Amino acid sequence: MLTSIVRSWFAAGLLAAVGTTGAGEVPRYVLKPGQVVDYEERQSFDSAQRKSETTWASRVWVVGRNDDGSARVVIRQTLKSKSKANSADSDYESTNFSRFDVFPDGKVPPNPSLGYSIDPAHLFPRLPDDDRQTVDGWQAVDDRDDATIRYKASGAADGDRFNFEADQVSFMERIYEGKDHRVFQFDRKKGLVTHAEIARAFGSHMNGQGQGSLELKAVSEMDPAKLPTFRAEMDHCFDANLAYQELTAKVVKSGGEAESTLKKARSILADARAKLTLPEPIAALDKLIEDHDRFTKYQIDEAKKFADLIGKPAAGWGSFETKSPAVNRVVSALSKSNTASEIKDLDGHSHSLAQYRGKVLVLDFWYRGCGWCMRAMPQVKRVAAHYRDKPVAVFGVNNDQEEKDARFVVKEMAIAYPVLRSMDLAGKYGVQGFPTLVIIDQEGKVADVHVGYSDHLYEDVTATIDRLMAQAK
Incomplete structure (x- = not known):
């Protein structure tokens, strides 16, 4: 995360030293407990x-x-x-x-x-x-x-x-x-x-x-006597939120268990709130509970959608053959009903699933007007660089109306991997929120999906890729 600082709505500073700095000295933040x-x-x-x-x-x-x-x-x-x-x-x-x-x-x-x-x-x-x-x-x-x-x-x-x-x-x-x-x-x-x-x-x-x-x-x-309780209750609030986030991160891939998982997640917040006495941490948890309730249905729907995607043959872009006749019949049907043609990248090269059999594929769906897509892109670039000499292929998938917008982003963000131009591939993978990363295994099946921005996107994606590569040995 921040090893140095920043924000666009975000970033850093302060501290706890003893005295203040005098005129002419290097300035320093001076913050005291309480x-x-x-x-x-x-x-x-x-x-x-x-x-x-x-x-x-x-x-x-x-x-x-x-x-x-x-x-x-x-x-x-x-x-x-x-x-x-x-x-x-x-x-x-x-x-x-x-x-x-x-x-x-x-x-x-x-x-x-x-x-x-x-x-x-x-x-x-x-x-x-x-x-x-x-x-x-x-x-x-x-x-x-x-x-x-x-x-x-x-x-x-x-x-x-x-x-x-x-x-x-x-x-x-x-x-x-x-x-x-x-x-x-x-x-x-x-x-x-x-x-x-x-x-x-x-x-x-x-x-x-x-x-x-x-x-x-x-x-x-602050009243010195109130500081220990304030810190303890705020820590309790933040720790509950971290546990909540860890559990809800699993919801999108939990399929039929999504509703029960969300109930467990809500209980983490509710149980923590019941132990609080101060207005600030109570307000923080009340907001988290309110947000949870507002997005529960959406999360359940997303889990159902991706349950129909993960573990299934990836939507065909171009021809694709596996060793299994049964899988080939499904893929053939997908190709005819979804995307039967190859897709070109911004350099004019054509790509199809068949070209990358035996490799792990990462598809990053984005468009220029999506700020979170842009913020996530450096982590996707790190993924591509990390596996440069490995059987892994990373693609951007852009659906901007204007190709010049895609080219602008590629130049400004110094993207070195291919960027596909497709207005309908996102729909074939059920992509509605951006950014979305779809990971396809060596046999052409969807192995994982990551929706939205995360500070630990790189770690999550590389963990999935490493698991798939280890299984292939």
């Missing part, structure tokens, strides 16, 4: 299709200090957005929680409780390592999606204030021809960012620009 920090960020965005006003109200609790010098923090962030579109107006509100550890220079270690709804770097951007970086500039890279933030000091030294600029280059900026520029004011005495000016703009697919600001609203202290 401290409560409130920020408010406001942004407006204006395009030909939509105008929006968005507010992020963030409360940071410093709940402890670790032996390695980092601080453990919990963030609650409430987003409120009002949009005016050509056809209708809409309001949206959501609240998310995140837990992570942060070092004085803003490093945030990988942590499954960090998630991707909250970007710490917008509140606590990375700070320079030393005086040399203060002069030359510094950067932070998010290993999850290759997003980079480039920093540089700006303006003359101003006593206790350290000013610096940040330019983010993530999939959002690369694929949608945008910019995200922020100018931060850091107070050395407080050990916190106190203000930031924000300028954002996008070309393709969004065609608009926005501006905003971040303000430090308050710094206060």
Whole structure:
């Protein structure tokens, strides 16, 4: 996950050292257990299709200090957005929680409780390592999606204030021809960012620009006697959510067991909630339970759909023969009713299932307007690079209306594996959500399916491929 930092709505910083830094010293975050920090960020965005006003109200609790010098923090962030579109107006509100550890220079270690709804770097951007970086500039890279933030000091030294600029280059900026520029004011005495000016703009697919600001609203202290209970209950909440996520990740492949699996998952949240007494962790679990109930039917339907796909012959794109006459009859029927022709990639080369018999195939279904597809793509690239000299073939499958959009993504994301152009192959594999990765085994059967973005997509996909390769030996 984050070994350095970032966000497009996401990324890093803070800590727990003893004193504050003085003027002229390298700036450092100074957070003390029991401290409560409130920020408010406001942004407006204006395009030909939509105008929006968005507010992020963030409360940071410093709940402890670790032996390695980092601080453990919990963030609650409430987003409120009002949009005016050509056809209708809409309001949206959501609240998310995140837990992570942060070092004085803003490093945030990988942590499954960090998630991707909250970007710490917008509140606590990375700070320079030393005086040399203060002069030359510094950067932070998010290993999850290759997003980079480039920093540089700006303006003359101003006593206790350290000013610096940040330019983010993530999939959002690369694929949608945008910019995200922020100018931060850091107070050395407080050990916190106190203000930031924000300028954002996008070309393709969004065609608009926005501006905003971040303000430090308050710094206060918790009652020391309440801190241990608050931390214990928030930890209980986050740990229950991790157990819930681990179980629900199995639902899509659980077939007829999907409903019972979802009931067990819900009970994890409900049982954890029953043990809580404080409003913040109770609110966090109530939201998770509400979301669970809202998406239960969809998850059951998805499980039924993929139960009809996994373990069955893959939809034929081009001719395909196996050693089994019975399988060949099924494949032949699929080929005639679904996709009987070969599919060309962007370089004009034709491909069919028959060409890759004996290899594991990975199909990554995406389109340019899908931000989560773009964010997942670096992990797919890692999969392709990892198995470059192995009996594994990775393909992108693009269904953009305009071929130029597919070519733009291939160039900007430096995709080295073939990208197929097909408007109907996704339907043959029951793909409705993007991104979706379909893994086909050496005999032409669907072995696994991964739907949506995940920070551990690379690990999940390579585990399936390694299992299939081991079985073939």
